[in-house]
Amino acid sequence: MRDGSSTRKRLERCALTLFVKKGITATTIKDIAQLAGVAEGTLYRHYESKEELAKQLYLDAHASISAQVKESIVGDHNIQHKIKIMVHFFCEKYDEDPILFNYLLLAQHEQIKVLSENEMTAHDIVVLIFNEALRKKEMPKRDTQLCAVVLLGVLLQAAICRVYNRITKPMLDDSESLTQVIIRALELTHDS
Incomplete structure (x- = not known):
């Protein structure tokens, strides 16, 4: 089984970058997943929503x-x-x-x-x-x-x-x- 902590950290870092650049509201799950190089559903394994993140x-x-x-x-x-x-x-x-x-x-x-x-x-x-x-x-x-x-x-x-x-x-x-x-x-x- 893979350790999801590195994926989680990458998602968090990408989200921070996008939240600063575009704002929380304008940033989409797709944006975060794309920047992190993961499928959109990956974010939901770690967080219930973009707002929770x-x-x-x-x-x-x-x-x-x-x-x-x-x-x-x-x-x-x-x-x-x-x-x-x-x-x-x-x-x-x-x-x-x-x-x-x-x-x-x-x-x-x-x-x-x-x-x-x-x-x-x-x-x-x-x-x-x-x-x-x-x-x-x-x-x-x-x-x-x-x-x-x-x-x-x-x-x-x-x-x-x-x-x-x-x-x-x-x-x-x-x-x-x-x-x-x-x-x-x-x-x-x-x-x-």
């Missing part, structure tokens, strides 16, 4: 990235250093797999609805980090929701510019500049 891809990627973000900032670092770590992490992960990150960016508005209520989004994690910084008096009193918007907005816009080829260099090349922009925007340039 899209949902599972989002959930798996979201869970993995969230866990890695949390792990990356463990330690007794001040808020400026945590921002630097998060920015570097995001840039590095984007460059490692731009198709996956582009899928997360482009599908988030629809797919975020599939997260359970107790699953934390990137925004939730960043808010917790800013709340901790406030508690430790590492920054002036601020709306931590807005702080998260600033941090994520800068990062997401830098990524979106790459989706549309407005910026073509690797995201990691901009890591330090993005970090400084965020720190300045949040007025964290000197000890608070």
